[in-house]
Amino acid sequence: MSAFLNRIKKRRKHLARWAKRWPTQAYRLYDRDMPEYPWSVDLYGDQVFLQEYPSRKASDEDRARQRVEVVDALCQVLSISKSQIFLRTRVRQKGSSQYERQSGGADAEFVVEEGGHRFHVNLGDYIDTGLFLDHRNLRREVASTLRGMGRKTPRLLNLFCYTGAFSVWGACAGAHTTSVDLSNTYLEWAGRNLELNGIDPEQHILVRSDILRWLPKEVSLGRKYEVIVLDPPTFSRSKKMERDLDVQRDHVEMIQHCLDLLTHDGVLYFSNNFRNFELDEGLARRAQEVTDRSVPEDFRPGIHRSWLFHAV
Secondary structure: OOHHHHHHHHHHHHHHHHHHHOOEOEEEEEEOOOOOOOEEEEEEOOEEEEEEOOOOOOOHHHHHHHHHHHHHHHHHHHOOOHHHEEEEEEEEEOOEEEEEEEEOOOOOEEEEEEOOEEEEEEOOOOOOOOOOHHHHHHHHHHHHHHHOOOOOOOEEEEEOOOOOHHHHHHHHOOOEEEEEEOOHHHHHHHHHHHHHOOOOHHHOEEEEOOHHHHHHHHHHOOOOEEEEEEOOOOEEOOOOOOOOEEHHHHHHHHHHHHHHHEEEEEEEEEEEOOOOOOOOHHHHOOOEEOHHHHOOOOOOOOOOEEEEEEOO
């Protein structure tokens, strides 16, 4: 019996109970826990999103052999078929993480539940699945903060909104949401996620825009929000953008604009996944780092860092 199979058994036994309490149907079961098995395993209901991070030292033959071993172990421990496993190989290309799709069943898109909310996920057609599992705790905290505002309809601004998971949690907490992203695909997905939870997207705002350009315009209009979520990518480049986005270089500008958009008692949640990120010293004196509580139990420390800012 392989060390990988034993590890999966132990993690499954522990995390299955934890996930039921949370509750969530989607969580990380294994995350490169052992150097000799460079894989991550995410469960989405009864489907598996399996990613390989190949070692340069491993031969193609060794990788193929281990791939069979890993898939067989997951089928055995989870009592699933190979068609329920969506396998990706992560490939480093000029600083970006690309993937090669290897396998997976036909039904790549389906619905999972998290904290009583429902989300469309797709394990086969995109680099990511549509739901960032490591931000699960932060989504719940944002919803709790909105409920604690003591206002009938607080306003939530969700920047780099992706498929709108923060917006769903916020809307279900009674907030009016504004979700901004450059991708029409993700904004349409966000609208479907709102509808899936009984929320009329027409009563919320979905904006397709370059956020570096959109933020100063929003400030000039005098708009205000009780809660803002700023979760930028490490780097972004698109013909639709005025300039490239680099989170290390541009975070001061983005955070300052967000602070200008807060109500007098508003809060900003800032998070990113750049492992070498350093928060500006001046901003650090104003911020409270909340990474310890924002990284969930199924992830190892280092997956992201998060800060909480209060309005001046």
